[in-house]
Amino acid sequence: MKRLSILCLIFYFALNAAHAEENNYRFDGSFQIGVLNLKGSVGESTIGVGGRFGYHLASILFLDADTLHLPKDPSGYYGETLILGGIRAGQRFEEFGIFAKARTGIINFNRESNAAQLFESTIFPAFDIGAILEIYPSERRKNFFVRLDISDCIIFFNNNVVQGLEGIKHLNVEHNPLFEFGIGFRF
Secondary structure, eight states: OHHHHHHHHHHHHHHHHHHHTSOOOSEEEEEEEEEEEETTTTSEEEEEEEEEEEEEOSSSEEEEEEEEEOOOOTTSOOOOEEEEEEEEEEEEOSSEEEEEEEEEEEEEOOTTSTTTTTOSOSEEEEEEEEEEEEEOOOSSOTTEEEEEEEEEEEEEEEEEEEEETTEEEEEEEEEEEEEEEEEEEEO
């Protein structure tokens, strides 16, 4: 165990030394607008808002934290909050960047929402895997970017029951498309 810890520290410092030679920003953050399509699982799909924060570990490796809230509508649907954290890896070029992401977290369903009324619990584990495209539209302001995320948000419902349009449905592991659009800054 001690050897593994030492190897991890050496790897971390080697990545930081390589990163120190670059002239990049360490942190980035963005305002996100997202669509989590839960039609296949709980029969809902809506637009939400959130934010994202990233930390640049090395030339191709980043830590990412993201939250998305889908507000409850007057008819009693939605009200979910998705919180994810993990890694993204990829490359930034002059005008754009391409990344892959893998993040884990939770989704919290509003207890009063129509979808969650039969749930034993309203908090479920989630896993998000997908791709990111960042566009750097301004030559003068290299710290400004536009970000597009496309991913599969996998929710582990643990055999909970939901009342949908087709009647009662047992949910286990459900795949849900997640699309996010953000505007952000690196600093």
